[in-house]
Amino acid sequence: MPTEPSELASAAQRAMSKEAWAYVDGGAGQQRTVAANTSAFDHYRLVPRMLANVESRDLRTTLFGVDMPAPLMLAPVGVLELAHPRAEHEVAAAARATGIPMMISTQASVPMEDVARDLGDTPRLYQLYWSRDESIVESFVRRAEAIGSDALVVTLDTHMLGWRTRDLDLGYLPFARGLGIAQYTSDPAFRELVAQRLTAGSGTDVRPGLREIPSALAAVASMARHHPGKAVDNLRSGHARAAVETFLDVFSRSDLIWDDLDRLREMTDLPIVLKGLQAPEDARRALEHGVDGIIVSNHGGRQVDGAIASIDALPSIVDEIDGRIPVLFDSGIRSGADILKALALGADAVLLGRPYVYGLALAGAAGVQAVIEHMIAELDLSLGLVGCRSVGETGRELLG
Ligand SMILES: Cc1cc2nc3c(=O)[nH]c(=O)nc-3n(C[C@H](O)[C@H](O)[C@H](O)COP(=O)(O)O)c2cc1C
Numbered sequence: 001m002p003t004e005p006s007e008l009a010s011a012a013q014r015a016m017s018k019e020a021w022a023y024v025d026g027g028a029g030q031q032r033t034v035a036a037n038t039s040a041f042d043h044y045r046l047v048p049r050m051l052a053n054v055e056s057r058d059l060r061t062t063l064f065g066v067d068m069p070a071p072l073m074l075a076p077v078g079v080l081e082l083a084h085p086r087a088e089h090e091v092a093a094a095a096r097a098t099g100i101p102m103m104i105s106t107q108a109s110v111p112m113e114d115v116a117r118d119l120g121d122t123p124r125l126y127q128l129y130w131s132r133d134e135s136i137v138e139s140f141v142r143r144a145e146a147i148g149s150d151a152l153v154v155t156l157d158t159h160m161l162g163w164r165t166r167d168l169d170l171g172y173l174p175f176a177r178g179l180g181i182a183q184y185t186s187d188p189a190f191r192e193l194v195a196q197r198l199t200a201g202s203g204t205d206v207r208p209g210l211r212e213i214p215s216a217l218a219a220v221a222s223m224a225r226h227h228p229g230k231a232v233d234n235l236r237s238g239h240a241r242a243a244v245e246t247f248l249d250v251f252s253r254s255d256l257i258w259d260d261l262d263r264l265r266e267m268t269d270l271p272i273v274l275k276g277l278q279a280p281e282d283a284r285r286a287l288e289h290g291v292d293g294i295i296v297s298n299h300g301g302r303q304v305d306g307a308i309a310s311i312d313a314l315p316s317i318v319d320e321i322d323g324r325i326p327v328l329f330d331s332g333i334r335s336g337a338d339i340l341k342a343l344a345l346g347a348d349a350v351l352l353g354r355p356y357v358y359g360l361a362l363a364g365a366a367g368v369q370a371v372i373e374h375m376i377a378e379l380d381l382s383l384g385l386v387g388c389r390s391v392g393e394t395g396r397e398l399l400g
């Protein structure tokens with residue numbers, strides 16, 4: 001497994017189909033924010049300190065009552081079957097081997113109960129996309145509780161899919177082919193909706209659902225023009241087709257407002273963590289609504305082309321939160337040194353995204369484990385070499 005981040009990515013590219021690579025590596029529009037997310041780390045430079053007795057170091061940290069060997073979690077990533085046929089099974093094995101918590105996506109390729117079994121007693125957080133259908137929301141929350149989720153991560157930045165040019169031009173939309181919808185197809189509330197659709201008469205027009213998801217509509221239009229025979233309409237069985245149509249109908253909603261969070265608060269006692277904040281003002285509102293944590297993230301640049309680099313959004317949000325709840329960070333972490341910079345800017349932990357998917361594509365669980373171990377090893381060395389012994393000792397004084 002390459003330790004050099006760009007080598008890891010190019011090796012994974014060689015191992016993946018061009019559609020899978022475009023989906024995972026790609027982002028919104030002209031990929032300006034994807035590029036900014038990594039290049040903006042160059043704006044921050046560490047100033048190493050000497051003679052600090054860093055012989056013994058400890059990376060452990062605790063968040064939401066969860067003890068972690070390092071300030072690192074696996075980001076929720078949907079449709080992992082694009083990278084490896086065993087998808088979450090392999091990722092969970094790596095999480096278990098390293099003790100690093102796993103966030104389980106609503107767009108997973110394996111039902112959360114099966115992932116939970118693979119995880120043993122490794123910490124897990126369930127990531128929720130707030131469905132248009134409230135019975136599905138309630139059901140996902142109950143299932144997350146039942147699998148022992150340590151928190152509920154509510155992703156706010158993807159109530160519609162961004163304008164993802166690389167997927168559009170390939171005519172590739174994985175869930176239109178029934179990939180990445182395992183949480184839904186294993187869900188009693190969702191299955192009820194599919195059954196209703198089948199009784200109402202198959203061949204229900206798919207367009208009304210797609211109309212609610214503009215980029216899905218555009219993708220299907222693009223597929224119809226350039227790649228006839230690849231679109232939703234081509235799904236073989238009536239049941240699979242009804243499941244995909246139902247998914248497109250219920251995937252998410254764009255009419256949510258801050259007050260809706262109070263309903264979720266009443267629904268569950270799990271800690272609630274909001275994912276996808278970039279504005280200090282939104283961080284303040286998150287505090288007002290009593291959430292238990294936030295994740296500063298722009299979804300890896302997959303949503304708004306031209307949005308600011310996530311690392312540039314971090315410092316002012318950390319100042320706004322002022323230590324009252326944990327602040328996690330993602331979008332652009334490619335190395336242990338990047339993790340150290342995020343910690344120095346005030347993050348309590350970071351999420352690893354694309355790099356672990358590259359490890360998965362290259363070598364399954366062993367690949368994910370190697371990527372995690374490389375990140376932690378470089379973090380540990382860098383921490384010691386700048387003169388710190390623990391995550392708690394990092395701060396802005398480390399930055400020049
Ligand atoms: C292929 C792919 C699928 C993703 N699916 C989800 C998802 O289902 N839910 C979610 O909250 N975030 C999802 N994300 C966003 C990640 O959780 C994370 O925010 C992002 O990957 C961070 O950017 P980075 O990978 O460039 O560091 C996805 C990201 C990728 C690359």
Ligand SMILES: O=C(O)C(=O)c1ccccc1
Binds near residue numbers: 175299302
């Ligand atoms: O691709 C993504 O970034 C993502 O979060 C997602 C959203 C819906 C379905 C599949 C993946």
